[in-house]
Amino acid sequence: MDYNNIFTVILFVFFTTGCNDVNQDEDIEIVRFEKQFYNSDENQLDDLIYKYPYLFPSQFPKSTWVNKINDSIERILYDKSTVHFEDYDFNSLKIKSIFNNAKNVLENFKTPKIYTLINKGDFVDRMIYNDPYLFISLNLYFGSNYYKNIPDYISKKMDKFFIPNDIAFRISESYVKDNNDDRTLLSNMVLYGKIIYLNKLLNIGEEDWVVFNTSFEKMKWTNENEFDIWNYFVKNEYFFDTDIDLRSRFMFLAPYSKFNLDIDKESPGAIGRWLGYKIVDSYMKNNKTNLNELVDLDHYTIFKKSKYKPSK
Numbered sequence: 001m002d003y004n005n006i007f008t009v010i011l012f013v014f015f016t017t018g019c020n021d022v023n024q025d026e027d028i029e030i031v032r033f034e035k036q037f038y039n040s041d042e043n044q045l046d047d048l049i050y051k052y053p054y055l056f057p058s059q060f061p062k063s064t065w066v067n068k069i070n071d072s073i074e075r076i077l078y079d080k081s082t083v084h085f086e087d088y089d090f091n092s093l094k095i096k097s098i099f100n101n102a103k104n105v106l107e108n109f110k111t112p113k114i115y116t117l118i119n120k121g122d123f124v125d126r127m128i129y130n131d132p133y134l135f136i137s138l139n140l141y142f143g144s145n146y147y148k149n150i151p152d153y154i155s156k157k158m159d160k161f162f163i164p165n166d167i168a169f170r171i172s173e174s175y176v177k178d179n180n181d182d183r184t185l186l187s188n189m190v191l192y193g194k195i196i197y198l199n200k201l202l203n204i205g206e207e208d209w210v211v212f213n214t215s216f217e218k219m220k221w222t223n224e225n226e227f228d229i230w231n232y233f234v235k236n237e238y239f240f241d242t243d244i245d246l247r248s249r250f251m252f253l254a255p256y257s258k259f260n261l262d263i264d265k266e267s268p269g270a271i272g273r274w275l276g277y278k279i280v281d282s283y284m285k286n287n288k289t290n291l292n293e294l295v296d297l298d299h300y301t302i303f304k305k306s307k308y309k310p311s312k
Contacts, residue, residue, distance in 0.1 A: 193276030214268035
């Protein structure tokens with residue numbers, strides 16, 4: 001049995017379950033499931049299985065969960081979480097404002113119920129949103145110094161400071177549909193441009209370096225070189241190119257983007273997401289379109305009507 005992947009499975013199964021054991025504060029319900037689970041003995045585990053049936057898939061015997069509770073690595077992660085998140089406020093004004101903004105700008109949005117967990121997955125599993133639930137893996141937000149074997153550009157984001165913006169991003173991501181039939185770089189750029197445009201509406205006032213998963217210095221460099229970045233993509237005719245390598249160079253999270261120039265290491269990773277945002281933002285400034293229309297609008301129309309062309 002691969003216990004490392006069990007909780008990843010649980011996250012998806014748990015989407016359909018409910019919970020009465022919550023703390024409520026102004027519409028935000030918090031379920032500290034990790035505290036219930038790791039403080040259970042074998043008898044109390046029966047009660048949890050009864051209360052959370054979809055959290056304990058029937059194909060796994062009870063012994064699986066007993067072993068998980070007693071797993072030495074998971075106990076270390078849990079103990080660390082009790083200290084690291086002792087004073088963390090999941091009902092903070094910042095998180096509440098994100099949910100309130102979402103209610104104002106996103107159709108049919110309702111404040112999700114937050115579940116905190118211990119998940120021995122990886123960086124991409126740190127937060128999962130599926131209306132009306134939001135799952136946060138606390139052990140993936142212990143701060144960069146805790147993750148010695150993870151590259152800096154990833155570990156720096158594994159800090160509880162980034163939880164509010166991760167919430168905004170996950171919610172925004174769920175409202176934008178990917179056009180899998182279009183393999184052009186532009187399609188992927190505009191996809192992320194839409195997500196980040198919504199992200200910034202939900203997490204109003206957040207620093208761009210936080211939103212774009214980079215550093216203050218690299219964000220400053222990007223803004224100062226906006227024309228040259230745009231001109232590089234135009235001259236190389238990358239927008240309508242379908243070469244999958246372009247996504248790894250400009251769309252994937254990385255320490256820097258790969259222009260194959262001397263300036264590479266000065267740039268942030270995934271600079272194509274930033275450029276996609278600039279295109280979407282320009283489109284919204286130059287056209288009378290609401291958000292519901294934006295999320296469904298094709299990338300070519302957005303690109304053509306954006307009138308985006310930075311000055312030198």
